[in-house]
Amino acid sequence: xxxxxxxxxxxxxxxxxxxxxxxxxxxxxxxxxxxxxxxxxxxxxxxxxxxxxxxxxxxxxxxxxxxxxxxxxxxxxxxxxxxxxxxxxxxxxxxxxxxxxxxxxxxxxxxxxxxxxxxxxxxxxxxxxxxxxxxxxxxxxxxxxxxxxxxxxxxxxxxxxxxxxxxxxxxxxxxxxxxxxxxxxxxxxxxxxxxxxxxxxxxxxxxxxxxxxxxxxxxxxxxxxxxxxxxxxxxxxxxxxxxxxxxxxxxxxxxxxxxxxxxxxxxxxxxxxxxxxxxxxxxxxxxxxxxxxxxxxxxxxxxxxxxxxxxxxxxxxxxxxxxxxxxxxxxxxxxxxxxxxxxxxxxxxxxxxxxxxxxxxxxxxxxxxxxxxxxxxxxxxxxxxxxxxxxxxxxxxxxxxxxxxxxxxxxxxxxxxxxxxxxxxxxxxxxxxxxxxxxxxxxxxxxxxxxxxxxxxxxxxxxxxxxxxxxxxxxxxxxxxxxxx
Amino acid sequence: xxxxxxxxxxxxxxxxxxxxxxxxxxxxxxxxxxxxxxxxxxxxxxxxxxxxxxxxxxxxxxxxxxxxxxxxxxxxxxxxxxxxxxxxxxxxxxxxxxxxxxxxxxxxxxxxxxxxxxxxxxxxxxxxxxxxxxxx
Numbered sequence: 055x056x057x058x059x060x061x062x063x064x065x066x067x068x069x070x071x072x073x074x075x076x077x078x079x080x081x082x083x084x085x086x087x088x089x090x091x092x093x094x095x096x097x098x099x100x101x102x103x104x105x106x107x108x109x110x111x112x113x114x115x116x117x118x119x120x121x122x123x124x125x126x127x128x129x130x131x132x133x134x135x136x137x138x139x140x141x142x143x144x145x146x147x148x149x150x151x152x153x154x155x156x157x158x159x160x161x162x163x164x165x166x167x168x169x170x171x172x173x174x175x176x177x178x179x180x181x182x183x184x185x186x187x188x189x190x191x192x193x194x195x196x197x198x199x200x201x202x203x204x205x206x207x208x209x210x211x212x213x214x215x216x217x218x219x220x221x222x223x224x225x226x227x228x229x230x231x232x233x234x235x236x237x238x239x240x241x242x243x244x245x246x247x248x249x250x251x252x253x254x255x256x257x258x259x260x261x262x263x264x265x266x267x268x269x270x271x272x273x274x275x276x277x278x279x280x281x282x283x284x285x286x287x288x289x290x291x292x293x294x295x296x297x298x299x300x301x302x303x304x305x306x307x308x309x310x311x312x313x314x315x316x317x318x319x320x321x322x323x324x325x326x327x328x329x330x331x332x333x334x335x336x337x338x339x340x341x342x343x344x345x346x347x348x349x350x351x352x353x354x355x356x357x358x359x360x361x362x363x364x365x366x367x368x369x370x371x372x373x374x375x376x377x378x379x380x381x382x383x384x385x386x387x388x389x390x391x392x393x394x395x396x397x398x399x400x401x402x403x404x405x406x407x408x409x410x411x412x413x414x415x416x417x418x419x420x421x422x423x424x425x426x427x428x429x430x431x432x433x434x435x436x437x438x439x440x441x442x443x444x445x446x447x448x449x450x451x452x453x454x455x456x457x458x459x460x461x462x463x464x465x466x467x468x469x470x471x472x473x474x475x476x477x478x479x480x481x482x483x484x485x486x487x488x489x490x491x492x493x494x495x496x497x498x499x500x501x502x503x504x505x506x507x508x509x510x511x512x513x514x515x516x517x518x519x520x521x522x523x524x525x526x527x528x529x530x531x532x533x534x535x536x537x538x539x
Numbered sequence: 540x541x542x543x544x545x546x547x548x549x550x551x552x553x554x555x556x557x558x559x560x561x562x563x564x565x566x567x568x569x570x571x572x573x574x575x576x577x578x579x580x581x582x583x584x585x586x587x588x589x590x591x592x593x594x595x596x597x598x599x600x601x602x603x604x605x606x607x608x609x610x611x612x613x614x615x616x617x618x619x620x621x622x623x624x625x626x627x628x629x630x631x632x633x634x635x636x637x638x639x640x641x642x643x644x645x646x647x648x649x650x651x652x653x654x655x656x657x658x659x660x661x662x663x664x665x666x667x668x669x670x671x672x673x674x675x
Contacts, residue, residue, distance in 0.1 A: 099549055126549045128658030128672050152654040152674045189576065189651040190616055190641045248613040258651035259675055298613040301653045301674075305606045308657065312599065325598065325657035469547045470650075470675070499649050539651070 085117035113143020123465030129326030132410035146329035149407030155351035156295030159384035188496035193254035209349030213356035231352035237342035249299025258539035414448035437512030543571030562627035593631035605655035
């Protein structure tokens with residue numbers, strides 16, 4: 055991979071700027087959240103050139119931003135945040151990605167590690183059996199003809215009404231799991247064909263279910279509001295997205311926008327950034343379809359949540375209130391949203407693209423659930439499967455600087471091929487088991503690609519977000535069991 | 540001659556595909572993509588699908604060709620391994636693609652591919668070479 059040798063100016067220990075003068079056509083500077091060490095890793099590849107490319111997009115406000123987990127993606131870098139004016143700016147499907155509303159949720163339990171340990175094998179087997187995973191996996195849900203449109207319009211609510219989960223789950227899901235402004239007629243029949251059999255499946259790649267235990271609490275009072283009671287408490291994480299439906303929506307609209315760019319006279323350095331004005335028919339159609347895909351992803355995680363609860367009940371013998379398994383929160387980390395933010399002292403509606411970035415709204419914001427009104431929105435940052443995951447909260451500073459956004463994960467450091475050269479899937483499995491992490495995986499080579507060393511250390515990523523003030527660390531968990539697709 | 544080569548990319552997988560003609564390079568790109576998804580040795584040629592597409596330019600044709608095959612893999616669950624491109628021109632193609640329905644008991648799936656992207660895409664009609672980055 056080629057090192058990026060463009061100009062970077064230090065703002066402070068956690069902020070770095072790529073000046074607008076670097077390339078003609080940049081509408082705003084680039085702003086990277088990183089410390090000196092992470093920046094070195096980041097410069098080893100072309101992610102920063104992608105930050106620059108994004109700054110070419112019409113209507114971009116403030117900065118083209120990169121969170122500390124930034125890495126080289128396609129079009130937008132992963133870990134990219136960019137906001138465009140609705141009045142004269144654009145929306146770009148490449149700024150959301152193919153896996154629309156890929157996201158994470160975390161459930162708390164009333165169980166301690168020692169309650170689960172004797173039944174861990176049964177639990178992992180039950181999770182692996184009950185939640186369909188892997189490439190080409192099909193779900194257990196049989197949708198009647200036309201019912202997919204309800205899923206697209208209602209998201210998590212559809213799932214809860216079908217008996218997948220509890221009504222209170224909706225309160226603690228971003229957008230309540232049901233984005234408004236959808237239009238299922240803007241989702242192609244191909245997308246619906248792909249999505250129909252896949253509802254209620256985990257997928258593959260870096261998607262996972264993880265049984266974890268709380269191993270550090272940094273803010274006990276905030277933690278208590280979320281139901282994080284003490285060390286050793288068992289938690290459950292779910293990471294997945296909108297499956298083939300979302301991929302097809304992205305495909306369809308990238309094609310639409312490649313054509314529309316000529317119509318609107320937009321020229322960009324990378325076709326994967328294809329975009330249209332937010333207010334144009336193409337922009338509006340994409341947003342309506344993207345929201346449908348986002349709702350599909352929330353319904354997907356909601357169905358999986360139900361099977362996770364069932365698995366605890368049958369395998370560990372702890373059901374309903376005894377197990378807990380309340381949803382702490384669910385965040386989207388690939389999404390575009392119209393949000394109100396303050397720009398140079400004035401409230402403006404912006405189209406905020408978060409691609410591999412998490413919303414991080416502070417206490418008092420309207421979109422933060424009532425339950426968390428005083429502490430701010432929970433932010434969930436999963437690490438790689440061998441290391442830690444973090445729970446944070448949003449901050450005022452994030453609202454001012456990053457349109458209420460922060461990082462989303464560890465961020466890849468090494469390519470999949472490089473990871474496979476380092477280790478085999480069997481090695482990874484053995485190393486994890488030796489550390490008390492039980493693994494169920496569909497693909498051994500897929501497992502090798504997800505080896506811890508292929509990722510940045512999530513702790514150093516989260517520390518930058520915390521020290522820069524764009525979110526605050528609340529607690530840390532470590533995995534004891536993982537299901538990989 | 541090599542059909543294709545994988546290129547290093549941090550989060551995703553890229554491939555360069557080659558051919559005696561541009562049509563052959565397109566076929567080899569598809570072959571490369573499916574060999575990222577599965578071990579093709581165990582896949583038999585027992586199912587076939589026709590693909591017919593027409594686009595504005597070479598890049599759009601490659602993007603649509605590969606994504607069309609991923610769509611077929613998702614809905615018909617066919618792992619493709621042979622691609623007979625019977626018509627190829629500016630910028631349309633017609634192909635018959637052969638493979639087998641995914642059977643977990645016999646097929647080894649390696650990695651899911653979400654989509655073919657436009658990022659760094661190259662279609663070189665002089666060298667009969669194409670490059671594509673896959674979102675995995």
